[in-house]
Amino acid sequence: MKKWLLLTIISAFALVLAACGGGSGAKSSEDYTKENPFVIKFSHVTAIDSVKGKAADYFAKLVDEKTEGRVKVEVYPSSQLYGDADELDALMSGNVHMIAPSVTKMVKLDPRWQYVDMPFLFQDEEHVQAFFDSEVAQSLFNSEALASNDIMGKAFWPNGFKNFSSNKNPLVKPEDFAGQKFRAQAGKVLEAQFKALNAGSATISFGETYAALQQGTVDGTENPHNNFDTMKFYEVQKYYSTSAHGRLDYAIFVNKSYWESIPEDLRTLVDEALAEATTYAQGLAADENAKSLEKIKSIGTVEVYEMSQEERDVLKEAMQPVYDEFADVITQELLDGIEALKK
Ligand code: LMR
Numbered sequence: 001m002k003k004w005l006l007l008t009i010i011s012a013f014a015l016v017l018a019a020c021g022g023g024s025g026a027k028s029s030e031d032y033t034k035e036n037p038f039v040i041k042f043s044h045v046t047a048i049d050s051v052k053g054k055a056a057d058y059f060a061k062l063v064d065e066k067t068e069g070r071v072k073v074e075v076y077p078s079s080q081l082y083g084d085a086d087e088l089d090a091l092m093s094g095n096v097h098m099i100a101p102s103v104t105k106m107v108k109l110d111p112r113w114q115y116v117d118m119p120f121l122f123q124d125e126e127h128v129q130a131f132f133d134s135e136v137a138q139s140l141f142n143s144e145a146l147a148s149n150d151i152m153g154k155a156f157w158p159n160g161f162k163n164f165s166s167n168k169n170p171l172v173k174p175e176d177f178a179g180q181k182f183r184a185q186a187g188k189v190l191e192a193q194f195k196a197l198n199a200g201s202a203t204i205s206f207g208e209t210y211a212a213l214q215q216g217t218v219d220g221t222e223n224p225h226n227n228f229d230t231m232k233f234y235e236v237q238k239y240y241s242t243s244a245h246g247r248l249d250y251a252i253f254v255n256k257s258y259w260e261s262i263p264e265d266l267r268t269l270v271d272e273a274l275a276e277a278t279t280y281a282q283g284l285a286a287d288e289n290a291k292s293l294e295k296i297k298s299i300g301t302v303e304v305y306e307m308s309q310e311e312r313d314v315l316k317e318a319m320q321p322v323y324d325e326f327a328d329v330i331t332q333e334l335l336d337g338i339e340a341l342k343k
Contacts, residue, residue, distance in 0.1 A: 034069035059277035166220035229292035
């Protein structure tokens with residue numbers, strides 16, 4: 001075959017491929033149809049019936065409805081595509097396009113995200129919501145660390161207050177923690193939190209936590225009620241205390257270049273869907289956590305200890321060294337900004 005003919009065939013084939021889309025190849029909205037949609041891969045680590053799982057599926061459903069199937073959100077739950085140790089890298093490399101990590105996992109890019117781990121920083125759900133709606137929270141999205149990695153922060157989704165659990169003994173007073181080893185999500189703040197209680201910690205990915213508790217690699221962990229329930233940690237833990245000592249919340253991050261390659265009219269609809277899914281997540285979290293606590297209490301495999309405010313205050317006092325060590329890392333400006341949003 002003549003060379004020019006071969007080149008013409010190859011170019012024609014490339015054009016047909018580009019026009020068919022299937023991703024970021026095509027530029028125009030008309031190129032995307034129900035049969036050939038723009039695909040957004042959304043990876044997360046929790047179960048489909050968790051707060052995050054439900055909100056992610058709701059978002060996918062809204063996008064499907066609003067774009068009449070021309071944008072398809074493929075949700076990959078339960079770490080089935082990427083675990084929490086590698087989903088951020090997958091986002092940066094464009095292997096997935098959207099993630100909703102527990103914000104402390106963003107410590108890899110910016111240590112200020114560990115604000116969420118500062119003991120007893122948030123007073124109640126209203127305080128957390130006021131933070132999500134504030135300029136203070138937006139300032140975390142407007143960082144050089146995100147921009148230089150082609151990541152855009154889009155929204156905050158709540159989960160809830162974390163609670164301690166253990167296989168060794170009930171955890172109420174600071175001395176109850178001594179000598180135990182706890183699973184931690186990421187970062188130095190959580191390590192310091194356990195150290196302040198004379199306990200050790202190990203960073204273990206969420207998907208491997210059940211096995212680590214079962215095998216005794218760690219004695220205990222900390223979770224919002226809903227994660228403890230939907231991951232069935234009650235099968236591998238004996239004691240659960242409603243310590244509410246810290247938060248576990250999410251932020252939605254997207255690969256910026258990929259997001260901006262969604263044709264503008266479709267992108268407007270996807271952004272609308274995300275705003276509605278965010279409202280849904282914000283309405284869902286507290287209820288799901290309350291239901292999960294009832295289930296954990298009724299299931300009978302775990303001894304639940306309901307802590308009083310006075311008992312929490314004693315833990316708070318014991319954890320004060322975390323503030324002494326990390327206020328500069330989180331920045332006093334961010335901590336003061338959050339404190340000022342208390343009612
Ligand atoms: C965790 O590691 O505990 C969290 O990332 C789980 C979650 O809710 O995403």
